[in-house]
Every structure is written in C-alpha cells, then in structure tokens.
Amino acid sequence: MKRKIAVPLLLIILLAACSDLDTRLAKFSGALSTAIGGAATAVIELSQTGVITPEEDRAITTALLNLNTAGTNYNNWLAAYRAAKTKPDMTQLKAILGAINLSGTDLVKAFNVKNPAAQQKLLLTAQLINLSIKLSTEIISTIK
Amino acid sequence: MLALLTILIPMLTTATPTVISVIQQLRVQGVDVDALIAQSGIQFSDNERVLLAHLASIPPA
Numbered sequence: 558m559k560r561k562i563a564v565p566l567l568l569i570i571l572l573a574a575c576s577d578l579d580t581r582l583a584k585f586s587g588a589l590s591t592a593i594g595g596a597a598t599a600v601i602e603l604s605q606t607g608v609i610t611p612e613e614d615r616a617i618t619t620a621l622l623n624l625n626t627a628g629t630n631y632n633n634w635l636a637a638y639r640a641a642k643t644k645p646d647m648t649q650l651k652a653i654l655g656a657i658n659l660s661g662t663d664l665v666k667a668f669n670v671k672n673p674a675a676q677q678k679l680l681l682t683a684q685l686i687n688l689s690i691k692l693s694t695e696i697i698s699t700i701k
Numbered sequence: 702m703l704a705l706l707t708i709l710i711p712m713l714t715t716a717t718p719t720v721i722s723v724i725q726q727l728r729v730q731g732v733d734v735d736a737l738i739a740q741s742g743i744q745f746s747d748n749e750r751v752l753l754a755h756l757a758s759i760p761p762a
Binding site for chain 2 (some may be wrong): 600618619
C-alpha cells in the first residue's frame with residue numbers, strides 16, 4: 558500500500574519541483590489529494606486494528622478533513638485561475654496555501670500517537686504530508 | 702425531507718465538526734444520511750466521503 562502511494566506521489570512532487578508556476582499549481586493539487594488519500598487509508602487501517610485510541614483517531618481524521626477542505630478551496634481557486642481572462646488573485650492563493658500549511662502542520666502533530674508501531678506506520682504518511690507542505694511553501698515564495 | 706436537505710446541503714459542502722456532529726446525531730436517530738446525500742446529488746470528493754464516513758464510525762469518548 559505504501560509503495561502504491563509513495564512512488565506516484567514522489568514522482569508528482571519531483572515533477573512539480575522542476576516545473577514552471579502553472580505546472581506546479583496543477584501538480585500540487587494531485588500531490589495533496591494523493592497524500593490525503595494515503596493518510597486516510599493509513600488512519601482507517603490503524604483504527605480497524607485498534608492500535609490508535611478513538612481520541613487519536615478523531616484528532617487525525619478531523620485534521621485530515623480540515624486539510625481536505627483547504628485542498629478543495631485550492632482546487633476551486635485553480636479552476637477559477639484557469640478560467641480567468643484577467644490577472645488571477647494571487648493574494649487569495651497565498652491565503653489558501655497558508656491555510657494548507659497550517660492544517661497540514663496540525664495533521665502532522667496529530668500523527669504523534671502513543672503506540673510506537675502505529676507511529677511508525679504513520680511516518681511515511683507524515684513525510685508525504687510534509688513534502689506537500691514544503692511544495693506549498695515553495696509555491697508561496699514564487700508568487701510575486 | 703426537503704427541509705432537512707435544505708439544512709444539510711449548505712452544511713455538507715464544508716466539512717466542519719458541526720457538520721460531523723449533525724451527521725452523527727442523524728445516524729443515531731436512524732436517518733439514512735448516506736441515502737439522503739446520494740439523493741441530494743452533492744458531489745463529494747472521494748477523500749471527503751471516506752473521511753466523513755470514518756469519523757462518524759469512531760465510538761464516542
């Protein structure tokens with residue numbers, strides 16, 4: 558499962574890192590969605606095997622939903638950006654990416670669960686989320 | 702039914718803890734929330750659908 562998610566996601570991130578802004582914006586959407594999907598799969602597996610507490614489960618899932626909502630806002634902005642004939646609102650994009658940064662950071666914090674085995678299983682997912690956060694930071698720094 | 706959907710549709714477009722608690726309460730009351738969502742024609746992202754369903758299944762503290 559890990560390889561299934563990690564390999565395409567890393568490819569997306571590498572491609573995104575080497576592209577112009579327009580391509581980066583599109584690739585970031587895919588990277589974030591894949592990272593969230595991977596995290597959702599991981600937390601559901603851990604929940605079903607009972608290695609995380611309901612409180613930890615709730616904290617991670619809520620943080621994931623918040624990140625997913627921020628990602629949806631990003632996708633909506635991207636759709637408007639593609640459709641716009643005038644200059645896109647980059648200030649709004651910065652705010653949306655800032656929200657992704659914050660909710661992503663909250664999620665990585667929520668991954669700090671008590672069970673060491675569960676923590677280990679969440680490590681890769683945490684790294685993928687961190688890569689997405691890093692990518693969003695790079696995009697923010699590119700925007701003038 | 703229409704009144705319920707009128708309340709649910711705007712709420713379900715954003716995933717907030719309030720929405721989640723409403724969904725949980727409705728499920729406890731025996732309302733088939735998934736069927737209602739399907740009937741409303743709302744398009745959820747795959748991630749959101751999976752996460753909302755999972756969150757609703759977590760036992761209360």
